[in-house]
Amino acid sequence: MVTGAPERPKEGIAHVRELMAIVRGDAKHADAAESTADALWVLYDRILRLSPDGGEERDRFYLSKGHGPMAYYAVLAIKGFIDPAELYRFGTFHSMLGHHPDRIKVPGIDISSGSLGHGLPLAVGSALGLRALGRQGRVWVLMGDGELDEGSNAEAIAYAGRTRLDALHVVLIDNHSATQGWPGGLEERFRIEGWSCARVDGRNHQALEDAYREQHGGRPRLVVANVRGSREARS
Template identity: 40%
Template sequence: MKPFNREELERLAFNIRRNVVSTIATNGEGHVGGALSAADAIAVLYGAIMNYSPQDLQHRDKFILSAGHKCLALYGVMAEIGAIDKAELKTYNKLGTRFPGHPDATKLPCLDFSTGSLGHGLPLGCGYALAAKLQGESYRTYVLMGDGEQGEGSLWEAAAFAAHKKLDNLVAILDENTLQINGRTSEVCKPTDFEGRYTSFGWSVRSVAGNDVGALYDALAAAPFEAGKPSIIVAKTIKSKGISFLEDQAKYHHWNPSRESADQALAELDSVAAERGWLE
């Protein structure tokens, strides 16, 4: 784990967003909303928290993107930390690309597992966390889930298992951007609050401002919050965070921008970069 450096992590999150938007601007459609809401958490994980090596599959900390459709953010961070060649992102959406619309670890060994079908990530995370306990390994396992994804029953099978097995080396992040394809999660199907649900399942829960790298760092650095319990960070985020005209709207869950819209998004990023001195 690296010490907290706000400037560095905000810049990494920004660069992830720029990779997400420029990839879609160049190569067309992708799940932009969730990739942008989760960019800060992914930046903090790979930029400061995780003990990560692209080559050391066995011993590195594990990251499972349970909400696999947010993969542009994952590709974006991989490009920034040098696990992949950024130029290769230009193959996105093209025949034979190693960067499909949901991440494929058989094509990118820098990833820990293929995902895309919702509800697989927490069970996979339980497997990695349990393997560490069985084999005496010290790596941590991080799982990033969506809030719409919480409708999948398999997650709750895993939530019960993780608490029962006292997997305190497992840390989940719930990217609560409050939107899914059909609208507000509260209107689609969200009978109770996520904090209450995970608490009742035996997890240790913290809610944080999920687009604030400082709040995310503090929570991730503090995990496990209680010995003998899995930890979950409910990250209160804004869907499509960072591109003002896309923010907090369900219709940008998946985006196939017009040239004008793409240029507008890139211009907004350019102005942030100019203001912060983050020009490439």
């Protein structure tokens, strides 16, 4: 039986975690979701130009790290895109909330995701399309550091830097699970291709907001959210 959301929800990130706690089952990828909760909340609460009503000049948000969508669903529920009661049905046969987010089923989701390495190339294409159409919307993509082992991302990073896709913003959750790493830190991989880069504490909301808002000189923007200490093995 599906019941309603908690009667006295907490505010902000505490509310996100309260709704995340509704979700049950071994396939919920709790650690992967937890590593993204703060970065997602700051984006949706303070930065993104989004609403359930949509609009052509809105921002786009792509959860490339789609194999742990629990925090994403909680944020969407708080912001009015989905009914919080749906969280009780996560992963069930008739639920809209699958183990990977589905843009056809879930209001407010721009891409279906879950396989590593897809979100950034899609975001590059979207930023190019918005530029060609003369639209002002920005494209934000949230990735995990393990995705940087995928060759598709190396190509996307290089292309975005060379074409100065300033509408493109990447939030990279770094829990130090990438197998290859990078000399000088993962952000150096972007910086040498012409990106504007910052690294912040991924649990510090003011630091995240400041980094998201920082001017980036007509270049694509990377914010590395450091969440070292997460238990997940690969994200």
